[in-house]
Amino acid sequence: MKASKIILLSSAGTGTAFASVLALRRNWGTSVMIILADSNPRNLVTSSLFSDKYFQVPLNNDIKFKKGLERIIIEENVDTYIPHIDHEIYIGALLYEEKNINKELKMQVKNSVIADICDDKFKTFLFLSENNILTPHCYLPSEVIHQNESLISKPRKGFGSKIVNLSKTKNTISDYNSDCFIIQQECKKPEITVDVCYDRKRDFFTYVCRERIETKSGVCSKARLFYDEKIENIAFKIADKLDLSSFCFQLMKLKEEWAVTDINARLGAGTAMSVAAGNDFFSGMYAIIWEEDPTVYFQPLQKETFVTRQYSEFIMNL
Amino acid sequence: MNSGIVFDLDGTLITCENKQKFVLYSILNSYTTIAPEVLNNWWELKRSGFNTEQALTLIGISEAKFITDKWVKLVENFTFCSLDIPFQDSLSSLEYLKTNQISPVAILTARFNAPQVYQAVSRFGFDKYIDDVIVVKPNEAIERKENYLKKIKPILYIGDSELDQLAAQKSDTKFVALSRGQRSEMFLRKNGIIQIEKDLKFLKNDSFFLQLQTSNSNFSN
Numbered sequence: 001m002k003a004s005k006i007i008l009l010s011s012a013g014t015g016t017a018f019a020s021v022l023a024l025r026r027n028w029g030t031s032v033m034i035i036l037a038d039s040n041p042r043n044l045v046t047s048s049l050f051s052d053k054y055f056q057v058p059l060n061n062d063i064k065f066k067k068g069l070e071r072i073i074i075e076e077n078v079d080t081y082i083p084h085i086d087h088e089i090y091i092g093a094l095l096y097e098e099k100n101i102n103k104e105l106k107m108q109v110k111n112s113v114i115a116d117i118c119d120d121k122f123k124t125f126l127f128l129s130e131n132n133i134l135t136p137h138c139y140l141p142s143e144v145i146h147q148n149e150s151l152i153s154k155p156r157k158g159f160g161s162k163i164v165n166l167s168k169t170k171n172t173i174s175d176y177n178s179d180c181f182i183i184q185q186e187c188k189k190p191e192i193t194v195d196v197c198y199d200r201k202r203d204f205f206t207y208v209c210r211e212r213i214e215t216k217s218g219v220c221s222k223a224r225l226f227y228d229e230k231i232e233n234i235a236f237k238i239a240d241k242l243d244l245s246s247f248c249f250q251l252m253k254l255k256e257e258w259a260v261t262d263i264n265a266r267l268g269a270g271t272a273m274s275v276a277a278g279n280d281f282f283s284g285m286y287a288i289i290w291e292e293d294p295t296v297y298f299q300p301l302q303k304e305t306f307v308t309r310q311y312s313e314f315i316m317n318l
Numbered sequence: 319m320n321s322g323i324v325f326d327l328d329g330t331l332i333t334c335e336n337k338q339k340f341v342l343y344s345i346l347n348s349y350t351t352i353a354p355e356v357l358n359n360w361w362e363l364k365r366s367g368f369n370t371e372q373a374l375t376l377i378g379i380s381e382a383k384f385i386t387d388k389w390v391k392l393v394e395n396f397t398f399c400s401l402d403i404p405f406q407d408s409l410s411s412l413e414y415l416k417t418n419q420i421s422p423v424a425i426l427t428a429r430f431n432a433p434q435v436y437q438a439v440s441r442f443g444f445d446k447y448i449d450d451v452i453v454v455k456p457n458e459a460i461e462r463k464e465n466y467l468k469k470i471k472p473i474l475y476i477g478d479s480e481l482d483q484l485a486a487q488k489s490d491t492k493f494v495a496l497s498r499g500q501r502s503e504m505f506l507r508k509n510g511i512i513q514i515e516k517d518l519k520f521l522k523n524d525s526f527f528l529q530l531q532t533s534n535s536n537f538s539n
Contacts, residue, residue, distance in 0.1 A: 003354075026401045029336045030354045049344035052354055275400070278441045296406075299443050312397050318349040318388065 003033035003052075005290070006077055010057070010069065010092075011084040012036035013045040015219060015269030020082060021047040023275070023282030027297075035076055037069065043316045060088050070095055073105065080106040080289060087157060089265050090115040106289045109265045114242050118265035121156050122182050127263075131241050133234060134259045136185035136252075140178040150186035187252030187259055193220065194231055195248050195267060195274045197284040198239035199294050206284075206298050207235045208274040220270035225277050225305040230258060238263060246285030273307040322449075323420060323521075324467065324491075326477035327427035327435065329499015331408040332442065335361060337401040341392045342374075345385055365502040394431040404442045405498065411518040412447035422449035426466055426475070428459035464488040476518075480509045494520070 007024065009017050017036070024032055035053040038045045042054045055072055058064045069091065073081060083089045093112035095101050109115045117127045125138035141153075154163045156179070165186065193210045209231050214222035231251065238249060242263070248271060250262040271281050278299030287294035328334040339357040346352045356377055363373035370389055374382035392398055415423050425448055429435050432453035439445050450470075454462035463485035467475055475486045478499030483506075486493035495511045496518070497503035506514050520526055 022397070022400055025336055025340050026403055030339065030357055033354075049347045050340055051347070276437075276441065278443065299441070302443075302446075312395065314344070314348075316348055318345065 004028075004031045005079055006033045006035065007080040007082065008035045008037060008072060008076065008078040009047070009082050009084065010037040010088050011060075012038040012047050012051070012054075013040050014084045016084040016267055016271065018047045019269070019272040019275065020084065020267070020282050020285075021050045023280060024286065025050050026280075027283045028286070035072065035078065037072060046314050046316070049314060049316070060085065060091060066091050066095060070100060073101060079104065080286075082108065082285075084266055086115075086119040086264060086266065090119045108246060108285065108289065109244070111243070114244070115265055117242065118247075118263045119157055121154065121184075121262065124260075124263050125182070125184075127242075128260050131237065133237060134254060134257055136187050136254055136259050136261060138185075139183040141174065141181055141183055142178040143183075152184050152186045153181050154184065156180055156182050184261075185254065187254050187261060189252065191261075192231065192251040192258075193248050193268060193270055194235050194251065195271045195279070195281045196235045196239055196244070196246070197281050197288070197294060197298070198236070198245050199284075199288045200243075200245070201291075202293070202295070204295055205236055205239070206279070206300075207232055208277070208279050208281075208301065210270060210273060212270070219268075220273065220309075222308045223270065223273050223306070225274060225301055225307060227301065234258065234260065245288045246281055273309060276307050277301060277305045321420075322422040322424065322470065322472045323415060324424045324426045324470070324472045324475045326475075326479075326482050327425050327438075328402070328429075329478035329501075330476055330482075330496055331412075331425065331444065332402045332404050332438065334402065334499055336403075337398050338364070338393065340401055341389050341395075341398050342385070344398075345388050345392070346379075362502075365500065365505065367501065367505045367508075394429060394434060396434065399431075399434050399438065402438065404444075405517065407518045409443055409447075411521050412444055414522055416447040422470065422472075423447060424450040424452065424470065424472070426452045426454070426463055428454050428456040428463070428481075430456060460485050460488070467491045480506070480511075483509060483511055 009020060011017055021034060024034060034051040036048055036051045037055045037057045039057060039059045041056055042048045048054045057068045081092055083092045089109050090112060092107060093109050093115040096105060096107060096110045097112055117123045122138055122140060125135055128135035152163050152165050191212045193212060194207055196207045198205045209226050209228055210220060211224040212220040213224060244265055246267055248264050248268045249260055251258045252261050267281050274281055280297040283297040284294035325331050339361055342360065343357055359377050360373050363376050371382045371386040374385055379385060412423060427435060435453050436451060439448060439451055452466050460481055467485060467489035472491060474494060475491045476494050476496060478496045479501050483493050483495060494513045494515055495506045497506060497514050497516055503514050
């Protein structure tokens with residue numbers, strides 16, 4: 001039986017990619033061919049247990065990564081490419097804009113400007129400010145900062161919050177490089193991640209708010225799932241302005257109002273918690289990409305729902 | 319007087335194919351390379367009546383016993399169970415029964431991991447329409463299912479295997495088999511089951527309940 005679709009998932013070692021692979025196997029079974037790419041060897045990537053082919057590639061900050069990705073897409077006749085790390089989304093969009101890649105290739109984000117807005121937290125701040133979406137004020141360390149409130153520093157790019165509260169460290173702002181860090185107004189908890197699915201063609205929009213009650217290594221491990229109209233409006237505005245269909249973003253409180261602290265042009269590792277509660281954002285994402293009906297993958301929450309997660313163990317070399 | 323309908327879960331209300339296939343795929347992928355077509359051949363053999371180990375042997379997989387032992391250990395793992403999804407008509411059929419005041423409507427299934435079943439029933443929205451969920455151990459499934467059916471005396475038990483049929487027969491419960499799950503129509507037919515359906519559409523047939531309540535002769539036990 002020939003696979004109806006050939007899908008490449010990069011950053012395959014992430015929890016997000018694992019949940020993405022499960023969604024494919026759950027709803028498309030053996031009818032799709034799954035190719036994985038990651039910087040780790042196959043025997044350290046759990047999702048490889050469910051995949052049909054595996055490539056070990058350089059880290060995405062290595063110049064060879066983009067070339068390697070291009071070669072896999074062309075040689076394996078990939079028709080759908082899903083990266084699971086923000087910087088790879090940006091590299092993927094850049095590749096798509098170059099002439100070598102088949103323009104029929106299905107991807108979530110094909111525009112490198114949009115990918116860059118979500119990859120670079122300072123550009124995220126500029127985008128949100130321009131669109132009147134409340135966000136904590138951001139500075140580059142090179143700016144002269146007149147700010148009485150508490151400040152934090154965080155990397156301009158990357159995932160898994162590596163935040164430093166400047167009032168609780170000996171570091172000064174001049175210790176930070178503007179190319180790598182931003183300085184941001186400190187927000188207050190709770191921290192909410194919002195999973196979003198927006199199919200513009202079918203006029204279908206849904207979302208789930210996840211309060212991060214506990215996080216481990218930057219990933220939510222205990223969550224409260226709920227709906228909130230104000231957050232819904234913010235989610236729709238971001239989806240509409242950035243033309244994103246399946247993504248997540250983070251919110252915290254700033255002077256008692258919800259402020260957006262980060263946008264990911266992808267679903268997150270914690271999105272699997274929404275899946276557990278009947279909202280399969282991963283399958284919804286593939287349905288939109290392949291012009292199928294995403295609505296069948298969502299069961300609206302009947303009540304505020306609590307989800308916890310535990311690790312699962314897999315022997316990788318029997 | 320008998321009342322209500324009891325459903326099996328796996329292969330009846332939710333799929334069981336992808337979970338079983340990808341448990342096997344994950345095991346094989348951890349020490350060898352196989353073509354995914356192998357999964358389809360193995361699954362068809364299972365549907366035609368072979369057990370996991372026999373089907374592995376028949377498709378030429380060495381160490382079938384070793385793989386089967388691993389497979390049994392993994393098949394109720396939370397991750398793999400997340401590959402089960404409801405059949406398209408399951409939720410609407412349960413809703414239809416509730417709307418038409420058919421009561422009780424219950425799920426009677428054999429699993430080692432009962433909390434997994436309760437999670438699935440909630441995740442898929444079945445809990446809105448179900449009055450009871452009973453989970454029995456797979457190694458004593460026929461007897462436990464028989465006892466439950468005897469206790470609540472439903473008008474019908476719907477399942478997908480010859481084991482479900484046996485439990486229905488022993489408890490004198492009418493049985494309808496679905497051929498979309500663990501066993502193929504041909505296998506179910508060979509086992510003497512008379513009413514075999516592809517899906518749950520028959521439940522919405524107006525004459526069905528009348529027929530069910532007035533005659534026992536059209537149904538196989």
